[in-house]
Amino acid sequence: MLATRQLSSHHRPCRLAQTKRVPLRVQAISAPINTGAGECPLFQTRDGKIIPAMCADYGFRSGSGRLYQEGYGEVPKDVWQLAKDNYVHEFTQLRRSTRYPPADIAPPDGAVAKVLHAGGAAVARAFGALDKALEGAGVLPELAPPPVMSALETQEFKQIRAKLDKLELSVSDVIAVEHARIARTGDMASPAWVKAPFYALCFVLDVMYPKNKAIEKFWVLETVARIPYFAYISILHLYESLGFWRAGAELRKIHFAEEWNEMHHLQIMESLGGDRAWFDRFIAEHSAVFYYWVLIAFYLVSPRMAYNFMQRVELHAADTYTAFVERNRVALADIPPPLVALQYYYSDDLYLFDEFQTASRGVPGVPPRRPPCESLLDVFTNIRDDELEHVKTMVACQESTIAKDIAASSSSGGAPRHQ
Numbered sequence: 001m002l003a004t005r006q007l008s009s010h011h012r013p014c015r016l017a018q019t020k021r022v023p024l025r026v027q028a029i030s031a032p033i034n035t036g037a038g039e040c041p042l043f044q045t046r047d048g049k050i051i052p053a054m055c056a057d058y059g060f061r062s063g064s065g066r067l068y069q070e071g072y073g074e075v076p077k078d079v080w081q082l083a084k085d086n087y088v089h090e091f092t093q094l095r096r097s098t099r100y101p102p103a104d105i106a107p108p109d110g111a112v113a114k115v116l117h118a119g120g121a122a123v124a125r126a127f128g129a130l131d132k133a134l135e136g137a138g139v140l141p142e143l144a145p146p147p148v149m150s151a152l153e154t155q156e157f158k159q160i161r162a163k164l165d166k167l168e169l170s171v172s173d174v175i176a177v178e179h180a181r182i183a184r185t186g187d188m189a190s191p192a193w194v195k196a197p198f199y200a201l202c203f204v205l206d207v208m209y210p211k212n213k214a215i216e217k218f219w220v221l222e223t224v225a226r227i228p229y230f231a232y233i234s235i236l237h238l239y240e241s242l243g244f245w246r247a248g249a250e251l252r253k254i255h256f257a258e259e260w261n262e263m264h265h266l267q268i269m270e271s272l273g274g275d276r277a278w279f280d281r282f283i284a285e286h287s288a289v290f291y292y293w294v295l296i297a298f299y300l301v302s303p304r305m306a307y308n309f310m311q312r313v314e315l316h317a318a319d320t321y322t323a324f325v326e327r328n329r330v331a332l333a334d335i336p337p338p339l340v341a342l343q344y345y346y347s348d349d350l351y352l353f354d355e356f357q358t359a360s361r362g363v364p365g366v367p368p369r370r371p372p373c374e375s376l377l378d379v380f381t382n383i384r385d386d387e388l389e390h391v392k393t394m395v396a397c398q399e400s401t402i403a404k405d406i407a408a409s410s411s412s413g414g415a416p417r418h419q
């Protein structure tokens with residue numbers, strides 16, 4: 001009768017309220033959290049407020065390997081077992097993506113995108129025919145069609161899915177927000193070799209994702225958004241190990257807090273179904289590995305330019321979320337927040353959340369940022385504001401003052417301030 005979940009971690013920020021709603025149970029791939037009508041988790045904030053959470057987890061990984069859910073906090077298996085599990089699982093999904101392509105992909109707008117879309121569909125059809133032939137010849141095992149989810153879907157599950165599918169992200173909206181920002185505050189300066197990879201990244205994503213694939217686009221963006229911070233940490237660690245440079249240890253803490261924040265953005269997009277398509281997972285995960293080495297090279301050659309590049313990326317992320325929030329404000333306000341967002345923004349332990357707010361953390365008279373999280377509108381507004389915090393930190397990192405300021409504030413008992 002009660003919604004008290006078995007909590008597996010020693011540090012568990014979530015409080016699920018004592019209600020008629022039943023415990024969180026998650027099933028693989030876009031499953032409702034509970035199968036009974038009206039049985040959705042409720043979340044109790046630190047102040048005792050009850051907030052209904054989203055009923056379902058729409059992600060590919062729902063239930064396995066997801067933060068705060070089953071298996072959370074466990075030690076991984078060995079790499080061979082993990083790789084085998086993943087490739088076996090993904091191979092089936094790859095076959096399904098060619099034989100049973102998603103029916104909800106709208107044709108894109110631009111000419112280049114249209115050509116790529118048609119070309120991609122033709123390649124997928126050819127692979128689908130090949131797969132069928134190999135299956136007929138007994139080379140490949142018989143492929144079951146994708147599971148029919150309707151038997152599991154509650155009314156609320158379907159309603160929210162339908163609302164999520166209506167969310168839109170328009171490239172022209174993002175450009176308008178960007179132009180307005182530049183008119184207000186001026187453009188940032190970067191050398192051409194920093195601008196080139198940034199604009200290439202934006203162009204590819206804009207071409208690949210039509211406006212009705214907002215969550216998918218955000219998921220891809222957030223997958224790669226964490227990578228620079230991980231690259232910076234790797235190099236700082238290497239310098240410490242080699243004895244080259246030890247004065248940047250404070251930076252590693254900030255970059256880890258930023259990466260932890262981006263990981264929650266990613267998990268939020270996953271819970272909204274951003275990683276459902278095999279192609280999106282393939283692109284994002286392989287790009288992330290490539291991107292890591294690019295950022296490693298950037299940081300080795302010029303840490304300042306690596307931070308400059310990341311300032312551009314974070315500004316673009318903030319502009320994109322701003323445009324998305326403005327266009328979908330009414331729809332977002334009507335959708336409950338996913339559980340992972342509630343767990344993060346209402347956590348009992350906000351040390352890492354505070355750690356990346358380098359512009360205001362510990363400043364006398366400035367209260368710590370404690371944003372509300374009562375709807376998907378709050379969630380996306382919070383993410384946008386997080387990105388703006390990352391921008392400020394990247395600016396401070398280019399000024400080479402941040403580590404020094406933090407060290408000084410630690411010894412004086414205060415905290416750094418950056419504008």
Ligand SMILES: [Fe+2]
Nearest residue numbers: 222225262265
């Ligand atoms: Fe992010």
Ligand SMILES: [Fe+2]
Nearest residue numbers: 225314387390
């Ligand atoms: Fe970011």
